Amino acid sequence: xxxxxxxxxxxxxxxxxxxxxxxxxxxxxxxxxxxxxxxxxxxxxxxxxxxxxxxxxxxxxxxxxxxxxxxxxxxxxxxxxxxxxxxxxxxxxxxxxxxxxxxxxxxxxxxxxxxxxxxxxxxxxxxxxxxxxxxxxxxxxxxxxxxxxxxxxxxxxxxxxxxxxxxxxxxxxxxxxxxxxxxxxxxxxxxxxxxxxxxxxxxxxxxxxxxx
Numbered sequence: 366x367x368x369x370x371x372x373x374x375x376x377x378x379x380x381x382x383x384x385x386x387x388x389x390x391x392x393x394x395x396x397x398x399x400x401x402x403x404x405x406x407x408x409x410x411x412x413x414x415x416x417x418x419x420x421x422x423x424x425x426x427x428x429x430x431x432x433x434x435x436x437x438x439x440x441x442x443x444x445x446x447x448x449x450x451x452x453x454x455x456x457x458x459x460x461x462x463x464x465x466x467x468x469x470x471x472x473x474x475x476x477x478x479x480x481x482x483x484x485x486x487x488x489x490x491x492x493x494x495x496x497x498x499x500x501x502x503x504x505x506x507x508x509x510x511x512x513x514x515x516x517x518x519x520x521x522x523x524x525x526x527x528x529x530x531x532x533x534x535x536x537x538x539x540x541x542x543x544x545x546x547x548x549x550x551x552x553x554x555x556x557x558x559x560x561x562x563x564x565x566x567x568x569x570x571x572x573x574x575x576x577x
Contacts, residue, residue, distance in 0.1 A: 373553035380547070383517035387476055391509055394477040398484020413485045433571050441571075445563040449508060454515035454555055459548060462522030469523035472516050479512070500569030507562030511555045518548035518555075 377384065401409040420426045425448050432441035457475050461468040487505060491498045522544045525531055529540035 369550075369553050370557075372550045376547040376550040377514065377554060380517050380521045380551075383520050384513055387473075387513045387516045387520070390473060390476045391480045391513065394480025395484040395487075398481035399488050400484075402485045402488070409485060416482060416486055429567070433567065433575055436575075438567060438571055441567045442563045445567055446559055449511070449559045449563065450556065453508070454511055454552075454559065458512055458516040459519035459522070462519030462544075462548070464523060465526045466523055469520040472519045472523070476512070476516050483509070496569075496573055500566065500573060503569070504562055504566040507558050507565060511558035511562065514551050514558070515555045518544075518551045522548055 398409075402413060425444060429441050429444060432438075432444065458472050461471040461475075464471070483505065487501050491501045521531075522541065525540040525544035526537045529535060529537045532540040532543045534540050534543075
């Protein structure tokens with residue numbers, strides 16, 4: 366395990382510039398979302414309402430609430446981790462990278478959209494109480510931290526076949542393969558962060574909502 370983590374950290378250092386860019390994009394888009402909702406703009410209020418309705422009425426959220434309500438925390442944690450890994454990380458922020466250059470733009474768009482959504486909804490949740498603040502901030506740091514790594518890995522793949530010199534080679538195919546290998550190693554960090562995020566989020570929500 367230590368060897369896997371060491372390789373993951375080494376692969377991450379190769380794309381540290383992209384990591385900074387993706388993290389900055391999340392931070393900026395979060396602030397944009399927070400600002401427009403704090404201004405009580407009608408379209409922002411409606412958008413937040415639609416997001417909250419989705420959480421209340423659609424899968425996988427309804428299944429998560431049912432699992433927590435019945436005390437099946439382990440299953441709720443596993444479901445949260447599975448959804449965040451497959452949909453939140455791989456499908457939306459890494460897989461698009463197989464499309465040269467345009468994939469990078471797609472990942473950036475997903476990142477900005479996700480940051481705005483969180484900026485619209487999280488500040489209100491964080492203001493409810495000190496406990497909800499801790500749950501929300503911890504979840505945001507761990508899960509968005511994972512998405513920073515998965516997004517940067519995806520952007521690196523999208524750029525590698527266009528700019529193979531990033532890997533000190535002339536072959537676009539070889540650079541693409543090397544970037545995919547780095548992405549696979551970086552996913553060790555993604556998985557660790559998402560596991561911790563799922564445990565933190567579900568345990569915190571259960572204690573806040575269903576423990577009394």
